[in-house]
Amino acid sequence: MNPKSSPTDEPGDNAELIVRQLDRAEVVAHLEAFLAVADDVIGEYWDESHFLAERDQKWELSFAAWKNVTPVGYAIISERAPGHAHLHHFMVKAQMRGFGVGQMLAESMISLVSAKGYQKLTLKVESNNHGARQFYRRLGFTEMHVEESRLWYVLMMKEPEVGC
Numbered sequence: 001m002n003p004k005s006s007p008t009d010e011p012g013d014n015a016e017l018i019v020r021q022l023d024r025a026e027v028v029a030h031l032e033a034f035l036a037v038a039d040d041v042i043g044e045y046w047d048e049s050h051f052l053a054e055r056d057q058k059w060e061l062s063f064a065a066w067k068n069v070t071p072v073g074y075a076i077i078s079e080r081a082p083g084h085a086h087l088h089h090f091m092v093k094a095q096m097r098g099f100g101v102g103q104m105l106a107e108s109m110i111s112l113v114s115a116k117g118y119q120k121l122t123l124k125v126e127s128n129n130h131g132a133r134q135f136y137r138r139l140g141f142t143e144m145h146v147e148e149s150r151l152w153y154v155l156m157m158k159e160p161e162v163g164c
């Protein structure tokens with residue numbers, strides 16, 4: 001999928017948008033830019049320790065979207081149990097939302113999770129984040145249940161078509 005026309009005030013706007021797997025060294029090298037992706041999100045708590053925490057298969061499953069050498073979105077995924085992948089954090093930089101970046105990241109992650117044979121992909125989303133819930137439903141996620149922790153969350157799950 002090609003991204004829709006992106007805004008003209010974005011740094012490196014003429015550059016092609018690239019979505020590719022993410023490795024730890026890239027996060028270390030661009031840590032400030034990764035943290036800045038979620039700058040506008042109220043209550044966002046991810047810091048360096050969250051980005052760099054080691055999780056099973058994390059660097060085999062996670063993706064980032066880049067414009068030039070700047071990350072503009074990311075999907076951090078790991079293996080929660082055999083056959084079960086979990087999306088920990090999914091963000092697109094505010095100025096880049098609504099232009100297809102999230103869709104590209106999500107399609108990349110779903111295809112890779114499928115190709116690697118995972119039977120389910122889960123995520124938690126704040127219950128009042130209706131836009132994100134709608135975005136995930138359109139990708140084929142179903143809502144499982146609501147749980148109360150720091151905030152209210154909805155657990156969502158997708159069963160990828162294994163082997164596609």
Ligand SMILES: CC(C)(COP(=O)(O)OP(=O)(O)OC[C@H]1O[C@@H](n2cnc3c(N)ncnc32)[C@H](O)[C@@H]1OP(=O)(O)O)[C@@H](O)C(=O)NCCC(=O)NCCS
Nearest residue numbers: 090091092097098099100101102103124125131132134135
């Ligand atoms: C949710 C998020 C990742 C979507 O990324 P995005 O790049 O803006 O999404 P896209 O431009 O690829 O949109 C794909 C489709 O979903 C729809 N969509 C995206 N965000 C939406 C929203 N908030 N409400 C309703 N629909 C939405 C788009 O309209 C588009 O549909 P279309 O192709 O018919 O136009 C992004 O808005 C974001 O980072 N939000 C803040 C962080 C967040 O809430 N993350 C999820 C927490 S778990």
